[in-house]
Amino acid sequence: MSQEKGRKGVVDTIWDFFASIRLAIFVFTAIGITSIAGTLIEQNAEPEKNLKLLSRLFGPTYAPDIYRFVDAVGLNSMYNSWWFVTLLFLFVANLVVCTIERLPSIVKIVKEPIKPLSETQIDALPIKESIIVSKGIDRVAESVLQIMQKAGLKPLQSREQNMVQFYAETGRYSRLGVYVTHLSILLLFIGVVVGLFKGFNGHLNLLEGTTSSVAYLPNGKEIPLGFEIRCDDFDVSFYEGTDTPKSYKSLLTVYENGKEVLKKEIEVNTPLRYKGITFYQSSYGFAPSPQSLFHFKVRSKTNKEEEFKIPFDETFTIPESNVKIKIVDFTPALGVDESGKLFTYAESMNNPAVLLEFYEGNKVKNRQWVLKRYPNTWVFAEGTIEFVDLWGSQYTGLQVRKDPGVWIVYLACLIMSIGLYMSFFMSHRQIWLVLTDKGKTTEVKIGAWSNKYRNSLELKIQKMIEPLR
Numbered sequence: 001m002s003q004e005k006g007r008k009g010v011v012d013t014i015w016d017f018f019a020s021i022r023l024a025i026f027v028f029t030a031i032g033i034t035s036i037a038g039t040l041i042e043q044n045a046e047p048e049k050n051l052k053l054l055s056r057l058f059g060p061t062y063a064p065d066i067y068r069f070v071d072a073v074g075l076n077s078m079y080n081s082w083w084f085v086t087l088l089f090l091f092v093a094n095l096v097v098c099t100i101e102r103l104p105s106i107v108k109i110v111k112e113p114i115k116p117l118s119e120t121q122i123d124a125l126p127i128k129e130s131i132i133v134s135k136g137i138d139r140v141a142e143s144v145l146q147i148m149q150k151a152g153l154k155p156l157q158s159r160e161q162n163m164v165q166f167y168a169e170t171g172r173y174s175r176l177g178v179y180v181t182h183l184s185i186l187l188l189f190i191g192v193v194v195g196l197f198k199g200f201n202g203h204l205n206l207l208e209g210t211t212s213s214v215a216y217l218p219n220g221k222e223i224p225l226g227f228e229i230r231c232d233d234f235d236v237s238f239y240e241g242t243d244t245p246k247s248y249k250s251l252l253t254v255y256e257n258g259k260e261v262l263k264k265e266i267e268v269n270t271p272l273r274y275k276g277i278t279f280y281q282s283s284y285g286f287a288p289s290p291q292s293l294f295h296f297k298v299r300s301k302t303n304k305e306e307e308f309k310i311p312f313d314e315t316f317t318i319p320e321s322n323v324k325i326k327i328v329d330f331t332p333a334l335g336v337d338e339s340g341k342l343f344t345y346a347e348s349m350n351n352p353a354v355l356l357e358f359y360e361g362n363k364v365k366n367r368q369w370v371l372k373r374y375p376n377t378w379v380f381a382e383g384t385i386e387f388v389d390l391w392g393s394q395y396t397g398l399q400v401r402k403d404p405g406v407w408i409v410y411l412a413c414l415i416m417s418i419g420l421y422m423s424f425f426m427s428h429r430q431i432w433l434v435l436t437d438k439g440k441t442t443e444v445k446i447g448a449w450s451n452k453y454r455n456s457l458e459l460k461i462q463k464m465i466e467p468l469r
Contacts, residue, residue: 122447162437177422184416194405215400250396283397292392329355
């Protein structure tokens with residue numbers, strides 16, 4: 001017997017621990033503080049980035065030691081860390097136990113039907129009113145029934161000798177709103193856990209004209225996609241007169257079993273989705289190769305147009321002329337210093353320019369830089385040469401995500417909206433109207449209560465009884 005009591009005591013202790021408000025406060029506080037830290041510290045980033053941040057916050061002397069602590073406890077990858085997942089499990093366990101502890105009594109209240117009350121009970125209600133109507137009880141009863149129905153109530157009726165009682169309630173199930181919200185939080189947790197353990201968040205740098213069947217996790221591990229994705233083209237545009245990117249786009253094609261199944265142009269906030277994997281436009285860079293091709297649109301004086309896609313050091317001809325043009329130099333970002341000397345000021349294609357030599361026969365006639373972003377440099381005596389792109393020299397940086405729990409999260413958000421609406425905008429209200437026959441007059445006594453928004457109910461009752469006055 002004593003062993004059974006001891007075991008029961010242990011179970012009760014564990015149950016009380018998970019049902020504790022103190023546990024809820026501790027877990028809420030811990031999740032809040034660590035989430036703030038996880039927002040400040042860039043997750044899954046290169047150590048240099050967080051070292052710079054910590055140096056600004058705590059100074060360069062203490063930054064390395066603080067970073068070692070951050071790395072040791074996993075604050076730089078906290079959403080995948082064992083302790084953060086443990087906090088979430090504690091939170092959910094506390095939520096479930098508290099719900100089991102309190103829900104049965106609420107369900108009992110919800111299921112309890114409204115019943116007629118005695119005058120003494122009505123007098124004890126927080127909201128009460130009494131008026132005398134100079135009409136017989138039957139006529140007043142008809143008016144009260146119509147008034148309550150017009151107010152959106154479905155009144156029940158009880159009769160006793162010289163007394164008629166109408167009673168109704170609204171929002172009975174609003175008391176369950178908080179538990180609907182609990183359910184949504186539980187679903188949200190399940191969705192997040194499914195995403196953490198069944199999904200991934202990787203990246204992929206894809207050069208124009210290249211294909212990949214894998215993405216990469218922050219630690220460099222390859223993740224097979226189950227299909228191939230190719231970058232057909234990448235383009236970036238800048239605000240006029242600046243090197244600030246205005247937009248950047250990638251034309252992507254998905255291949256499966258050697259066949260094209262999907263083609264889409266993506267940009268920031270317009271991703272490509274295929275088989276549960278989403279590709280977001282996140283960055284770009286410059287990485288020229290021997291396979292890169294210079295793309296020109298050439299027009300003669302008579303507007304005859306031709307397009308050329310040629311490698312470096314090759315030649316092309318302006319239509320309807322004997323002038324040959326050779327590519328002799330290129331820079332991704334052409335700048336001019338104070339002395340007028342040309343130089344390359346960036347490693348990305350901020351202001352790409354190509355140096356062309358014009359030949360008549362074997363003689364060099366002219367040399368000129370043609371800038372992609374400046375149309376006034378395209379004009380020549382023989383026509384125009386538009387520098388369209390150096391194709392195959394830029395890569396698109398893609399964020400690659402798979403989150404099979406996202407639909408559970410969406411469902412949780414919908415259920416949470418319903419639960420919050422029930423909790424904050426609905427109330428459980430009960431109202432009784434007792435009509436007592438006083439001969440040529442009728443006494444109408446009103447009693448009501450509401451679990452919240454009492455003032456609103458009082459105003460509603462005043463509107464209801466106004467026609468009786």
